[in-house]
Amino acid sequence: GQNIDQPTEMTATEGAIVQINCTYQTSGFNGLFWYQQHAGEAPTFLSYNVLDGLEEKGRFSSFLSRSKGYSYLLLKELQMKDSASYLCAGDDRGSTLGRLYFGRGTQLTVWP
């Protein structure tokens, strides 16, 4: 089966660093996505990890360990606009090409 777990809520202050963790159990797993979603808006793509290790993209980095079924999203130099829900999603390319299994999302609130 497919199961994606992530914390429901996190808070941090401007300028700080925050790490959002995600654990997963998926069959036919291909890779792991992170999306950002502001309230009432569509999810926007942040990162996609297929290989183990850390991928850095500006203030955002994403890490994957396939053997541990674990990923995290690291946000540095937090800004108020980073307040949003962060969605972890596993990519099943088994039975359905590109089907995404999403976690519930982690609501991040950045305080001044």
Add this chain to the structure above:
Amino acid sequence: ETGVTQSPTHLIKTRGQQVTLRCSSQSGHNTVSWYQQALGQGPQFIFQYYREEENGRGNFPPRFSGLQFPNYSSELNVNALELDDSALYLCASSLVEEDEQFFGPGTRLTVL
């Protein structure tokens, strides 16, 4: 700017009615997926269309149906609406050989 558009933006229906939601894929994308996102939850996969045929389905009853047209636009139809169908409905387009999916802004459906 993802290029994926959805209509309408908001919709209010009553129980038992039928609804059609529309999605226009990003130019050149041949695959469209539909997701249901209840308040406070992550998106849940409804189904995917590729080359005008259903290419996988999530755990949704048959009263959820869809179409994909030759220009790759798509419709989601829901019959016999129930209160629990109230949600944000997202479509995402992609190329079958690519991993990233681009989400539209969504249609907020409220069933009274």
